[in-house]
Amino acid sequence: MGIIINLDVMMAKRKIGLTELSDKVGITLANLSILKNNRARAVRFSTLDAICRALDCQPGDILEYVPDKGTEIQD
Amino acid sequence: MKLIGKDGLSRFLEIALWVLMAIVVVLLLALPWSITRITGRIPGDPYYIKYLVILAYSGVMAELVLWQCRGMVRNINAGKVFTADTVRRLRVAAVELMVLAGFYGATMFWMSKFFMAFLFIVFVLGGCLLLVLAEVFRLANQYKEENDMTI
Numbered sequence: 001m002g003i004i005i006n007l008d009v010m011m012a013k014r015k016i017g018l019t020e021l022s023d024k025v026g027i028t029l030a031n032l033s034i035l036k037n038n039r040a041r042a043v044r045f046s047t048l049d050a051i052c053r054a055l056d057c058q059p060g061d062i063l064e065y066v067p068d069k070g071t072e073i074q075d
Numbered sequence: 076m077k078l079i080g081k082d083g084l085s086r087f088l089e090i091a092l093w094v095l096m097a098i099v100v101v102l103l104l105a106l107p108w109s110i111t112r113i114t115g116r117i118p119g120d121p122y123y124i125k126y127l128v129i130l131a132y133s134g135v136m137a138e139l140v141l142w143q144c145r146g147m148v149r150n151i152n153a154g155k156v157f158t159a160d161t162v163r164r165l166r167v168a169a170v171e172l173m174v175l176a177g178f179y180g181a182t183m184f185w186m187s188k189f190f191m192a193f194l195f196i197v198f199v200l201g202g203c204l205l206l207v208l209a210e211v212f213r214l215a216n217q218y219k220e221e222n223d224m225t226i
Contacts, residue, residue: 031226032226039224041224042225043225043226044225044226045226
C-alpha cells in the first residue's frame with residue numbers, strides 16, 4: 001500500500017518514546033507498535049486525532065503517500 | 076444460561092462430542108456381532124457383508140466429521156471463534172459429508188433402498204450447507220482481521 005506512517009519520525013522530533021505516547025494517546029503499546037511499523041490496515045479518526053494532539057502536529061506530518069512501483073492512475 | 080465459554084453450553088457440547096466419538100468407536104468395534112444380533116444375518120451371508128461395509132464406512136466417516144466438530148467447538152471454547160482453523164475444519168467436514176453422500180449414492184445401485192436415497196440427499200445438503208458456512212466464517216475471519224488491524 002502506498003500510505004506510509006511516519007510516526008517514528010514525528011516521535012523523534014518531539015523526543016517522545018513509545019510508552020509515553022501510548023499513555024498520552026490511550027492505545028496499547030502493541031497497537032501503537034503495529035501503527036509505527038506500518039502494519040496497520042486502517043487508522044481511526046479518533047486515533048489520528050489523539051496522536052496529532054499528543055505530538056502537536058497535523059495528520060499530514062504522520063501520513064505520507066508514496067506511489068507503488070508499477071501503479072498507474074486510471075481515468 | 077451462558078452459551079459460549081468454559082462454563083457454557085459449548086463446553087458441555089465439547090464433552091458430549093468426546094462421548095459420542097467414544098460411542099461410535101465402541102459401535103464400530105461391535106459391528107461384526109451387533110449385525111448378527113440385530114438383523115439375524117451371519118458371517119458369509121451376502122447381506123451381512125453389505126451391512127458391515129456400509130455401517131463400518133459410515134461409522135468411520137461419522138468419526139471424522141465428529142473430530143472436526145470437536146475441533147471447532149474447542150476453538151470456540153478457547154475464545155477463537157473466527158479463525159482460519161475453523162474455516163478449514165468446516166471445509167474438511169463438508170468434503171467428508173460429500174464423500175459419504177457419494178458412497179450412499181453408489182450403494183443405491185447395489186442396495187436399492189429408499190433409505191439410501193434419503194441419506195444421499197441429506198448428506199449432500201449437509202455438505203453444501205457446511206461449505207456455505209465455511210465461506211461465511213472465512214469472510215467473518217477476514218472482517219475480524221481487518222478490524223484487529225485497524226488502530
